Amino acid sequence: IPDESFRTTRPDIVGPDVPDVPFPIKLSGPVQHGFGRGSKDLGCPTANLPDDSLPPMINAAKTGVYYGYAQVTPSEGTTSSLSDQDVCVLPMVMSFGWNPFYKNERMTAEIHIMHEFKTDFYGYNMKALVLGYIRPELHYTSREALIEDIEFDKKVALKSMARPGYEKYMSDPFFT
Ligand code: ADP
Ligand code: RBF
Ligand code: MG
DSSP states (O other): OOHHHHHHHHSOOSSSSOOOTTSEEEEEEOOOOOSOOOOOOGTTOOEEEOOOHHHHHTTTTSSSHHHHHHHEEOOOTTTOOOOOOTTTEEEEEEEEEEEGGGTTOOOEEEEEEESSSOOOOTTSEEEEEEEEEOOOOOOOOOHHHHHHHHHHHHHHHHHHTTSSHHHHHOOTTOOO
């Protein structure tokens, strides 16, 4: 089974030492409610970007799992329940693909930020700088296998972005 051999031989650093075209890809928009399929149950809540924020990704990249940085910021003129640590530029993993829930008629980009938030942040603006590709979307038959791979994706993202060519994007002028 091709998927199985891929899963047992995954490298923990992926992509070139410096982001290569089409990266970095900039995405931004207010966090949407997802489909309630329970990313949180997978130990991995994903903040969903709105449809109209996806063209930079759709036009430049294939579906799959990606790494980069994200930042959540309150909408202007509102009081925020987020702490200073919550509004930093933080490492993220993103699942980008067709959504079977909508009969594959819609692409979605779901971002898991590698940080413990005390509260949800639906409606807050989220900026994401996508810096590299990790792997294709796989068709999982077990929830355990998906959870295992997401945990590995997080390690890959952190190790891959620990390189100077990636770390510098934390202070990119795109972020506030
Ligand atoms: P939904 O189907 O509505 O997207 P999820 O179970 O994926 O539901 O949860 C996503 C929500 O969880 C986000 O919109 C955000 O408000 C919250 N959240 C809390 N911690 C995180 C995190 N570390 N990364 C992403 N979202 C988080
Ligand atoms: N779902 C899949 O069916 N196949 C995948 O390869 C896949 N990879 C994911 C990688 C990451 C980093 C994350 C956060 C989620 C992934 N998902 C995958 C889960 C999917 O996008 C969605 O979050 C779940 O269906 C729960 O809503
Ligand atoms: Mg989600």
